[in-house]
Amino acid sequence: MGVAIGLPIADAAKKQLAMERRLFFKVCMNCxxxxxxxxxxxxxxxxxxxxxLKNRQTGPKK
Ligand SMILES: [Zn+2]
Structure with a gap:
């Protein structure tokens, strides 16, 4: 009774977005x-x- 179920799906989507933003960026070859x-x-x-462009693959972690 009264089990609070959050929104794990939405939360996962946010994490996914945050992760992609961290993984996809441009690196300056000069500095x-x-x-x-x-x-x-x-x-x-x-x-x-x-x-x-730096886009590391989100493959399995070692
Ligand atoms: Zn630079």
Whole structure:
């Protein structure tokens, strides 16, 4: 009686989103700074030609 069931599905979706945001970003090859995917230039050194997409696979953990 009175068992409180939360919303584990919604919670999992949030975690998934947070995880993807952490995994998908651009790395500056010049200074090594992480930049958001939407960045067109490095937020640290300002170079626009040094950003490389970094998308690690979410495979099984070792
Ligand atoms: Zn940079």
């Amino acid at each position: 090594g700074s992480k930049n958001p995917l939407v960045a067109t230039r490095c937020r640290k050194c300002g170079r626009s030609d040094s950003l490389r």
